[in-house]
Amino acid sequence: MAALAGTCLAAVFAAPASAQPPPITPPAPGVTPGTAVTPSTGPDMFYTATDGTVWIKQGAGTGGPPVPYGGRLLSAPAPIWTGSAEIVFGQGTDGQLWYNQLGAVFGTPWQPLGGRLTSKPGAVSLGGGAYAVFVRGTDGAVWERLYTGTAWDPWQRVGGQVLPGTGPTAAYLTGTGHIYVGVVGTNRQMYLKVANLSTGFFSIGGQTTASPALTAISPSTLAAFSRGTNGAGYYDRYIEAEGPTGWQSMGGQLTSGLAASSGIAAGTATTYTFGLGTDNQVYQETGTWATYPPSFSGWIQVTG
Secondary structure (H helix, E strand, O other), X not given: OHHHOOOOOOOOOOOOOXXXXXXXXXXXXXXXXXXXXXXXXXXXXXXEEOXXXXXXXXXXXXXXXXEEEEEEXXXXXXXXXXXXXXXXXXXXXXOOEEEEEOOOOOOOOOEEEEOOOOOXXXXXXXXXXXXXXXXXXXXXXXXXXXXXXXXXXXXXEEEOOEOOOOOOEEEEEOOOOEEEEXXXXXXXXXXXXXXXXXXXXXXXXXXXXXOOEEEEEEOOEEEEEEEOOOOOEEEEEEEOOOEEOOOEEXXXXXXXXXXXXXXXXXXXXXEEEEEEEOOOOEEEEEEEOOOOOOEXXXXXXXXX
């Protein structure tokens, strides 16, 4: 698809001294950002701009301005770090799932994966070069496509009914090998399911009408994030052996769903949560999970 080829950023050539940087295209209103943590840059943040193009801000709150990444999407980007590469998934302008692997420069061609999406995708790395992508299909259910490390498996129906206008999120627990998919149900509560088990979806409560986020903070513990019906950000901790802890406010006033990634910073599990504020710019809140409740930085503006 020509529209997904994007434009190449000539990162390997120095610009003339008189050249001005291109104007930054702002985020599309209400469209959830995406994030992945890499060893070299920390939390990278991606967003879909008002013209559908994808932008990246490497290092997020500590990095430079966002720059064009390439491609054109109908909804939010879903990046992952596989352990050796950063890969971005998204809903192309033809409704298919497309992906792009970050190379030496931004703007390399995107590749199609088929399917018919009705939301942003959610993706997760499974280690060993494997990863899984989840989407909301035309039947309202969750569908999955798995990359084994060598080949793509066919699409598989996971089930459930996802609230229109929202998309799935996913996380992987290394302690059990369980792949979790998180969605907003038609009753506006958040639900989880272990995608590689035959058990069904189960509610962890809350009330939201925006796409949620899910990330692993230990081999047996997930952190879930959502935008409450009052516009504030909320978090919940889910421990496999104990269940959810209960939703708590992170404050702020948000106008999109949330994206979250996690990593180890200064020896401590750390989460990076992103969402659009009322000024349509991207905001970041960093959480330190050395103790519970975690310590949060407060929302800081990272675009605009």
